[in-house]
């Protein structure tokens with residue numbers, strides 16, 4: 001069992017302190033141009049460090065989307081190493097949006113890259129795919145209990161073209177949908193590892209209660225009933241939810257409680273472009289205003 005605070009405990013505490021906003025750092029070419037920065041690794045570095053500055057003490061987490069750095073090759077990875085470390089040093093939880101998945105032995109290497117303490121890319125959590133089977137995730141799951149790390153498994157993603165696959169039923173018939181079965185596996189894992197979730201819970205500071213270290217990605221653009229996901233069937237510990245789809249993809253904050261029901265308690269509202277569009281002069285204010293709005297509108 002881990003002797004460091006679990007990811008769930010840390011998430012519970014940052015949500016208690018700062019609310020549920022997670023700012024996605026996605027240095028699109030068009031955003032770099034709008035910020036007056038070159039479309040290079042150096043431009044992505046400058047952009048990311050300014051966003052991190054704006055997020056410190058305002059939001060729960062940041063989520064760099066690795067593809068926007070990977071497009072610059074090794075120079076992009078050097079930038080990632082620097083910005084992940086900078087954000088973590090300043091108290092932000094870093095969710096590496098890498099969406100990795102493979103056979104278990106290869107997933108182990110991905111987990112070593114993104115979750116192993118001391119790795120140059122060490123983050124607090126990573127997004128991951130269970131579409132090669134929940135059992136392929138044994139090694140990253142081990143990092144949640146031995147090193148206080150977190151995972152967000154893709155379950156019902158925000159993009160409409162994923163619906164057919166994620167709503168499909170296991171072996172056809174009346175079995176659960178692919179998405180619902182991932183949610184069920186995660187809830188079961190968190191219940192089975194409840195003792196780990198309790199490690200490091202700060203009972204005096206603000207928190208949202210006991211939160212598990214393994215969560216799911218559920219798009220805010222979706223009707224989760226169509227995936228047979230009962231959002232009011234949250235267990236103890238609470239299951240973290242990473243919820244992209246607000247802002248640029250059209251989901252409204254005022255609908256968050258209806259969409260996520262009792263799961264709202266440990267839901268991170270994730271937004272990238274809608275915040276990043278503010279540009280270098282407006283980013284500090286944009287982050288503050290959005291974080292305030294999330295605290296006001298998304299309450300458990």
Ligand SMILES: O=C(O)c1cc(=O)[nH]c(=O)n1[C@@H]1O[C@H](COP(=O)(O)O)[C@@H](O)[C@H]1O
Nearest residue numbers: 024065127157158219244248249271272273
């Ligand atoms: O895992 C994710 O973060 C993710 C899952 C999903 O279902 N949908 C989704 O949009 N994302 C990511 O969330 C971010 C959304 O960006 P915006 O639409 O600009 O807020 C992008 O970096 C996506 O890669």
